[in-house]
Amino acid sequence: MVKFEDVWLKYRHPARQGDAAAEALRGISFEIPEGGFRWLIGPSGAGKTSLLKLIYLAEHPEKGRIDILGTEAAKISRRDAALLRRRIGVVYQDFRLLPQLSAYDNVALPMRLARRNETQIHADVTEILRWVGLETRLHARPDELSGGEQQRIAIARAVVARPKLLVADEPTGNLDDEQAHRLMHLITALNRLGTTVVVATHNMGLVEKWPAPRLTIEHGKLTHAE
Amino acid sequence: MRNEPRRRADYLGLREALGDRLLPVLVAAMSFLAALAMAGALASATLAARWQGDAASQLTIQVPQPTAPDASSKTSRLDSVLAALKAMPNVADEQVMSPKDVTALISPWLGADPAQLGLPLPGVISARWVDTAPPDALAPTLDKLSPGTLVQTGALWASRVAALTTSLQACAAAILIIVALVAAAVVAVATRSGLAQRRETITLIHALGALDDDIAGRFAARITLLAFAGAAAGAVLALPVLAWLGALAAPFAGPAQINDVFNLPPALMFALPGLPVIAAAIGWGTAQLTVRGWLRSLP
Numbered sequence: 001m002v003k004f005e006d007v008w009l010k011y012r013h014p015a016r017q018g019d020a021a022a023e024a025l026r027g028i029s030f031e032i033p034e035g036g037f038r039w040l041i042g043p044s045g046a047g048k049t050s051l052l053k054l055i056y057l058a059e060h061p062e063k064g065r066i067d068i069l070g071t072e073a074a075k076i077s078r079r080d081a082a083l084l085r086r087r088i089g090v091v092y093q094d095f096r097l098l099p100q101l102s103a104y105d106n107v108a109l110p111m112r113l114a115r116r117n118e119t120q121i122h123a124d125v126t127e128i129l130r131w132v133g134l135e136t137r138l139h140a141r142p143d144e145l146s147g148g149e150q151q152r153i154a155i156a157r158a159v160v161a162r163p164k165l166l167v168a169d170e171p172t173g174n175l176d177d178e179q180a181h182r183l184m185h186l187i188t189a190l191n192r193l194g195t196t197v198v199v200a201t202h203n204m205g206l207v208e209k210w211p212a213p214r215l216t217i218e219h220g221k222l223t224h225a226e
Numbered sequence: 227m228r229n230e231p232r233r234r235a236d237y238l239g240l241r242e243a244l245g246d247r248l249l250p251v252l253v254a255a256m257s258f259l260a261a262l263a264m265a266g267a268l269a270s271a272t273l274a275a276r277w278q279g280d281a282a283s284q285l286t287i288q289v290p291q292p293t294a295p296d297a298s299s300k301t302s303r304l305d306s307v308l309a310a311l312k313a314m315p316n317v318a319d320e321q322v323m324s325p326k327d328v329t330a331l332i333s334p335w336l337g338a339d340p341a342q343l344g345l346p347l348p349g350v351i352s353a354r355w356v357d358t359a360p361p362d363a364l365a366p367t368l369d370k371l372s373p374g375t376l377v378q379t380g381a382l383w384a385s386r387v388a389a390l391t392t393s394l395q396a397c398a399a400a401i402l403i404i405v406a407l408v409a410a411a412v413v414a415v416a417t418r419s420g421l422a423q424r425r426e427t428i429t430l431i432h433a434l435g436a437l438d439d440d441i442a443g444r445f446a447a448r449i450t451l452l453a454f455a456g457a458a459a460g461a462v463l464a465l466p467v468l469a470w471l472g473a474l475a476a477p478f479a480g481p482a483q484i485n486d487v488f489n490l491p492p493a494l495m496f497a498l499p500g501l502p503v504i505a506a507a508i509g510w511g512t513a514q515l516t517v518r519g520w521l522r523s524l525p
Contacts, residue, residue, distance in 0.1 A: 056433065057525060058433055058525060059525055060525050078438060079437060081525075082432075082436065082437045082438070083435065084435075085432075085433060085434065085435040086434070086435030090433065090434075096426070096430050098237060098239075098427055098430065100236075100242070105237065109431065109434060110434045110435065113431060113434055113436050114435065
């Protein structure tokens with residue numbers, strides 16, 4: 001479950017102090033039940049990525065209350081926040097793969113951070129890499145992969161540990177139609193298994209093809225919530 | 227057989243971010259300086275202990291009118307005092323200085339032939355005090371036998387040597403503290419440089435759920451290894467220099483005070499292997515503090 005109550009976010013960047021544009025989110029309130037699916041849509045710069053950052057605990061709100069997976073984010077210790085992050089899978093807009101690691105090691109990273117055993121890691125990582133069609137690219141480093149392949153690795157890393165909450169920021173941006181559809185099949189399959197999903201996208205075609213409740217954001221304000 | 231890729235444990239890329247050259251070289255230099263400072267402190271303490279013992283035990287007894295009869299009028303004052311000293315169990319090595327030696331002793335002040343001045347020269351006896359208690363009662367006892375007899379001890383010199391030793395050890399301690407602080411600063415700068423190089427990586431693994439303990443522990447482990455290796459190299463490089471300095475100082479030290487192989491105080495041979503351990507501890511602690519402080523900037 002994800003719940004926002006009158007959440008405000010202001011970036012504390014010195015160069016932007018006093019600038020109204022520094023206020024990224026204003027009075028956001030919504031609730032996604034456990035196992036729910038939400039599209040997060042809105043124009044570029046509307047605040048979609050900022051909202052997602054609050055969900056995956058990469059930012060602290062200026063004010064308001066955020067509950068993630070039944071935990072009030074403001075009241076947990078740093079250690080518990082780290083443990084909560086392990087239950088959240090994130091697909092970043094810019095992939096954020098580690099350049100020094102192979103595709104296999106990038107995907108295995110969340111499981112290794114969670115101290116899973118290598119046998120289980122091997123089984124899960126090879127399965128998910130097969131699923132995203134990159135089982136032959138285990139040893140390739142990110143700079144040896146195309147943009148689409150990197151995005152698939154980033155997606156595999158987000159879902160490999162079977163997160164309770166999946167947050168994806170433009171996950172189909174670098175994928176062709178076939179790969180985008182395979183990804184949406186994977187995401188909806190995870191959702192059916194109980195994972196709560198939030199996907200930010202510009203791709204209205206995708207939204208139309210995979211109907212689900214929407215959160216619409218414009219100029220940092222939620223204008224429509226289903 | 228499974229086609230499992232080799233596991234990459236260094237997912238922070240610290241082998242590249244915390245290189246194996248600059249930090250160990252700087253720590254080696256610190257370790258080298260620390261070894262010299264420790265050697266200075268220990269050698270000065272060893273030598274001072276010997277010199278203090280020698281100076282404090284030295285006795286010089288001046289007997290005025292040495293050929294005049296003593297209080298009992300049975301023998302000369304000089305012989306009477308000498309016999310009394312020989313009879314004392316806590317006095318050893320009594321020797322009457324010859325007139326030639328006495329003349330040589332006072333010639334800087336009275337010239338080469340003080341007899342020309344018509345001044346009466348005292349008889350002088352050198353001896354060694356072999357008791358732990360101070361020789362306070364010696365002068366009154368001898369004065370009864372030969373009025374005007376003076377007893378001088380090396381206590382003043384011993385106290386000066388003690389003060390010199392204390393100041394040398396304080397200097398060495400100050401150098402060690404400065405070396406430790408510089409080593410900590412070097413480690414902190416290297417750690418911050420590594421953090422800056424791996425900012426994106428750390429931010430990502432933090433977002434994936436890495437604990438502060440994990441990230442700080444990985445940095446600290448790498449820094450500890452580099453600091454230990456650097457300090458060990460510095461200590462080994464210091465050995466020949468210390469052996470050379472030890473050889474120079476050997477004539478001033480007693481045979482029991484030096485090590486047979488390197489002419490070094492035995493305490494130093496035990497302290498040197500401790501340098502890499504101390505450097506590793508400084509590295510570990512500084513890296514932990516630096517990384518944890520930096521991680522506080524992340525949510």
